[in-house]
Amino acid sequence: MVYLKLRKKGVVIIPKEIREKLGVSEDDILIADIKDGELILRPLKPKIVRVDPKLVDEILKEEGDAERRKEEEIFSSD
Template sequence: MVYQLRLRKKGIIILPKDVREKLGVSENDILIADIKDGELTLRPLKPKIVRVNPKVVEEILKEEGDAERRKEEEIFGSD
């Protein structure tokens, strides 16, 4: 379906309720605007949810911290 929208003061565009419902967006959601060949496309930003094992993250951070300490010891020497 094609919609005719009016550009308001300060560049505000009102999306009709049925458009918001079809896109699955609501107030304060973020839309991505793409301009190509003189056309504007809007689409909702839907971040991907990734499940991460907290123990794995903890181990990686520990390894990074250890590596950083070794690097500092190389540069500044150890006491």
């Protein structure tokens, strides 16, 4: 167990050993939550998702086509 001191403006210094175990370093983002009266800190680790650019283009084209059809329906019914 480690005791941390709350400093001016709410600053808490996380010891190096804990930062290393969490895999965080300066400028990383931590998520803070309160659960049952306890402060929980965890690193924000975005997932990297690999997407086929051709698939994205195809989906965007389909969505664009669908939007154009909707606009045509709206404006042609006047």
